[in-house]
Amino acid sequence: MNAMPWHAEHWSRLQARRARDAMPHALLLCGPAGLGKRDFMRRFAQGLLCTQAQQGEPCGHCRSCQLLAAGTHPDFAVLSFGLRKDGVQRSEIVVDQIRELSARLAMSSQFGGWQVVCIDPADAMNAAAANALLKTLEEPSPQTLLLLVADAPWRLPQTIRSRCQRIEIHLPAREEALAWLQRGGVNDAATALDAAGGNPGLARAWAEAGALARRLEVRKDLAALAAGRGEAMETAKRWLDSEPEQRLWFAAQVVADELKARATAGVGPLASQLDAEALDQWYVLVNRTRESLRGPLRGDLLLLELLSRWR
Template identity: 75%
Template sequence: MSTPPWHAEHWSRLQARRARGALPHALLLCGPTGLGKRAFAQRFIHGLLCEQPDGNTGVACGHCRACLLLAAGSHPDLVSLTYGLRKDGVQRSEIVVEQIRDLSARLAMSSQFGGWQVAVIDPADAMNAAAANALLKTLEEPAAQTMLVLLADAPWQLPQTIRSRCQRIEFHLPAPDQALAWLQAEGVADAATALQAAGGNPGLARDWTAQGALDRRREVRKDLAALAAGRGQTADVVKRWLDDEPAQRLWFAAQASADEMKARADRQAPPLSSAMDADMLAQWYAAANRTRQALRGPLRDDLLLLELLAMWR
């Protein structure tokens, strides 16, 4: 992934603080998936630990001992924390207090290379309450030249006490013309349609195009139009959606209903020819988004989709 232009301002501000010797002891990088915050974090950390970084840009040299160790994933002063394994070998769904305590003990030790120690917690919003409380002590009493880098797609799930003790770098959707120009430079075919499908998120637009998401988007609209016209079987559509990225298809379904509402408001022919009135379309849009979230829960996915699509038909 080339360095996106919407990273430039964040990068220059962070490097200016580095030049002044005023780097914070904790960073919180947050924003929607697809905007490159993890690539930004890696680029910054590599430059911080590099022995010969570029003096103007802060970018790592790529060939010193530290850079070679970073490339191999074995730099002793970089610790990464994510979902761990339970005693039965199953991956946890949250970051637990024992992991944070081990991390804090590790950061209390001296740097092996005599420079910065960096700890990355990703996703930080997966910490449970006990883990977040344990991290608070480390944030309140940071060791010298120790930096915590927290990454979160949903920063509102972090306690305010954690957020307030971090320098926040928030990645927002870039301007449409900037996003479109970047997608075209990345060689994305039909970049405008891809950007619209991804809700203005250029990183998602690029990844989804490579994964065939635009074909799914067309299939979703075709299915909804057929159901609105009384053609096809709802159960068949449910099975097809469940077999191939159901959450993404629900995203596209909500988009399609929003387009239907907009066409009516603009007094244009509605693309899906739904029999629902404006209020019902708005309710169905909300229901589609709720269903997408509910797919992560304990309810049966097939029943959730069946209820939603039966409402549409």
Template identity: 75%
Template structure:
């Protein structure tokens, strides 16, 4: 596995705390999606549970490592979206899951070392689940480690965030991100990085999924609507059926480019008739709609309203 260069300092600081015997009982790994938080977490968990670690990394061959690879290690539990009684996957993490996790952490380690639990995505806990977790954070059992992973930590209560040692994953410098993309074999890395807003992980994913084609489709759709040629209803349905949050990301980018073009007296790529104030308002509306798609509101109506405002 290629270790991203922006992980190096974070890893070194965490391992220094481990060597001093000063690891916290709770970690919060947070930052934009695509920066490798989950790979970092798995690497750390493996090293912490390994019977023969080297510089914090797991040996890969001991009994503990083999059990982790098989998903049956008795001292590690991973909590994520569960299933409802009807078998449908939940869209949040609920209180019963957290209570079961807390009870698990109160038991003794079967290997005589760390008991580790991860919650991912931690920002998907509902209010009752977060309140239940608070007690575990306030009264941790001996040699237990709770690792929370969140792309949007602001959705979590401040009482949870304040009781965790926070590790922030931030966007690397453009030249660092570009070098990594080239190292892992991403073609047209510059264009992919620009589409991902400087996020190398997203750029890698989108390059594999040919998201740059989708980015161009979004721009063509917005230009068509602006000229009166597009159908907002049909367009909204098409967006909803194919990665709507990603399409809204690209829509926000396109409008930002439109505003920059106007500011520098260049030809506006979307040729929108909206004035500067309404362009900014629509840009804000795009981001609110991305957030609202996570909730219970009907996505088709959200997109229809948004695209209708653009037209």
């Protein structure tokens, strides 16, 4: 498997623990989305289950690796969002799923080695599911590994976090991220990396999806509203129809740039009539709105209120 260079240190530490026969029974893989946590998880799990692994790296051709590739390995499972009785996908991991997991882990490994279960996203467990998982974490079976993957680990109860070894994948240095993007053929890697807040995984995905053009459009929309040329309602509708959370991410970046420009040159490129304090408040509001879009509130009203305050 192709490993991301910023995984190397965590990988080495885990392999050293494996060599000492000191593997933990639960790992919490966390960090911003886009840094390859799930690739790391699958690579590690496959190496643990592989019968011919070299320094933890899976061979890719033994029976275990072939079963994993086919999604039929009896000692590996991924627990994620299940379906309700009406066939609609749930938005959280529920207690019945954890109970089924506990029953599965109580049985012996079919291949006589490790049993590996990944809970992804672990921060989507509801309170009852998290409480049910505690017993499994407190009384682990031999050669059983739980891999919890979370973009927002703070949403997990402290009782869960304290019983897992934490592997937190941080943003790499800018030079390392740029080199990785350039090797991957990303055009204008520096601009893409800035747009993604230094996150190379997001930068690559956004560059491939045309997000840089969307970022420029957001800047133009805010400049037009500041000058009284745009309509907040029309802009809100257009943002809601196309990647609204990403547009709000870019809007926050634009305001941060405006504040920096005012601090150094006394005037910003958007020519907003808001003073520095109001800009700072709007920055907070735009991030709060991005979170609120994931909830039950109407997105069009949230965006309209935000953009009306900007204008």
